[in-house]
Amino acid sequence: MTTQEAAAELDRNDPLAAARKWFLVPPGTVYLDGNSLGALSAGVPERIRRVVAEQWGEHLIGGWSEDGWWDAPLRVGDRIGRLLGAAPGQTVAGDSTSVQLFNSLVAAARLRPGRDVLLMDAAGFPTDRYLAASVARLLGLELREAPMPEFADALADCGERLAVATASAVDFRTGELWDLAGLTEATHRAGGVVVWDVSHAVGAVPLAVDRDGIDFAVGCGYKFLSGGPGAPAFGYAARRHHDHLDQPLTGWNGHADPFAMTPDYRPAEGIGRYRIGTPAVLSLLALDAALDVFDGIDLRRLRAKSLSLSRFFIACVDEHLAGRGFELVTPREDERRGSQLTLGHPEAGRLMAAMIERGFTGDVRPPDLLRFGLNGLYLSHAEILATVHALRSLT
Numbered sequence: 001m002t003t004q005e006a007a008a009e010l011d012r013n014d015p016l017a018a019a020r021k022w023f024l025v026p027p028g029t030v031y032l033d034g035n036s037l038g039a040l041s042a043g044v045p046e047r048i049r050r051v052v053a054e055q056w057g058e059h060l061i062g063g064w065s066e067d068g069w070w071d072a073p074l075r076v077g078d079r080i081g082r083l084l085g086a087a088p089g090q091t092v093a094g095d096s097t098s099v100q101l102f103n104s105l106v107a108a109a110r111l112r113p114g115r116d117v118l119l120m121d122a123a124g125f126p127t128d129r130y131l132a133a134s135v136a137r138l139l140g141l142e143l144r145e146a147p148m149p150e151f152a153d154a155l156a157d158c159g160e161r162l163a164v165a166t167a168s169a170v171d172f173r174t175g176e177l178w179d180l181a182g183l184t185e186a187t188h189r190a191g192g193v194v195v196w197d198v199s200h201a202v203g204a205v206p207l208a209v210d211r212d213g214i215d216f217a218v219g220c221g222y223k224f225l226s227g228g229p230g231a232p233a234f235g236y237a238a239r240r241h242h243d244h245l246d247q248p249l250t251g252w253n254g255h256a257d258p259f260a261m262t263p264d265y266r267p268a269e270g271i272g273r274y275r276i277g278t279p280a281v282l283s284l285l286a287l288d289a290a291l292d293v294f295d296g297i298d299l300r301r302l303r304a305k306s307l308s309l310s311r312f313f314i315a316c317v318d319e320h321l322a323g324r325g326f327e328l329v330t331p332r333e334d335e336r337r338g339s340q341l342t343l344g345h346p347e348a349g350r351l352m353a354a355m356i357e358r359g360f361t362g363d364v365r366p367p368d369l370l371r372f373g374l375n376g377l378y379l380s381h382a383e384i385l386a387t388v389h390a391l392r393s394l395t
């Protein structure tokens with residue numbers, strides 16, 4: 001049933017309905033692009049104003065200690081770590097996903113000297129693919145790629161040669177969620193180290209990096225974490241690797257004694273060595289403020305809401321968009337969906353432009369995919385129904 005009454009009933013029973021007011025979504029906008037740039041958390045503007053006026057303005061350089069700027073990458077890292085299912089002391093926030101990925105891929109490969117294959121996800125996000133290719137060239141590895149449905153077989157095919165496998169937890173085009181635990185185990189069985197990009201999962205899909213034995217994970221701060229445009233990314237490295245971590249980006253923030261200003265690099269103990277250079281403090285503290293939203297949130301409940309939205313979306317597509325040229329690209333099985341819905345349509349570009357004009361913000365991925373990010377913190381079932389009605393009116 002996909003009537004307005006059905007949507008209203010689902011929304012009445014939504015335990016996360018109150019979270020909507022924690023975000024400043026402009027009136028008249030149905031925001032379906034939170035998988036690309038999360039909406040602004042209500043607490044962020046005031047926090048940033050205070051950081052600028054009171055911390056920077058009044059404490060000046062003293063802010064590094066007085067206001068905890070120096071420790072912020074590890075403190076914010078631990079807050080993200082909780083969303084990853086990581087115990088404290090294994091996650092650092094900073095730089096971009098691209099930088100974190102480069103750093104992790106090289107560090108991962110250096111854990112497997114003598115092995116020479118880097119296996120990557122054939123449908124990976126462009127920057128991930130470009131970086132994997134560059135790392136392979138830099139380290140003299142053979143780059144192989146495999147579609148995700150064949151990834152486990154491809155891992156086994158590498159035999160003794162597999163050094164590193166890297167893939168995205170959720171396909172950025174289709175919204176398909178992969179089996180992180182199973183593929184991590186398959187990587188280990190083949191003797192390799194895994195680097196997961198969880199950009200489209202963190203803050204929407206409960207993860208269990210420690211429990212699943214994941215070696216490395218990287219991801220974005222500006223998607224479901226809503227940290228703001230270009231928000232710092234993060235890198236997780238499992239504790240068992242810390243003593244052997246040989247990261248390529250040996251910046252002074254990762255030094256054991258950075259203020260000794262010694263001529264030679266000596267890495268800090270623990271995850272501290274995963275720091276690179278001076279953090280972008282304003283952005284980092286905007287992300288920190290945005291993460292407050294997650295403090296009171298049970299991620300399993302958020303996941304249930306997201307699945308309820310996507311299930312309802314699929315039912316609406318089936319009932320209201322049949323025969324109008326749409327193809328459901330995202331899997332129908334709950335456990336195979338991340339937190340977005342993707343529809344194929346030959347006129348995707350025209351449709352999305354018209355949708356945006358009507359206040360429904362999603363996006364398009366070439367050549368023909370319409371993407372709708374489903375953030376359970378600020379979207380309702382009524383908005384999903386309205387979205388589908390708008391799509392129907394345009395076709």
Ligand SMILES: *Cc1c(COP(=O)(O)O)cnc(C)c1O
Pocket residue numbers: 096097098099125127128168172197199200220233
């Ligand atoms: C969004 C996204 C990125 C973006 O990387 P940046 O360095 O922030 O530009 C990288 N990888 C994946 C899988 C993404 O979804």
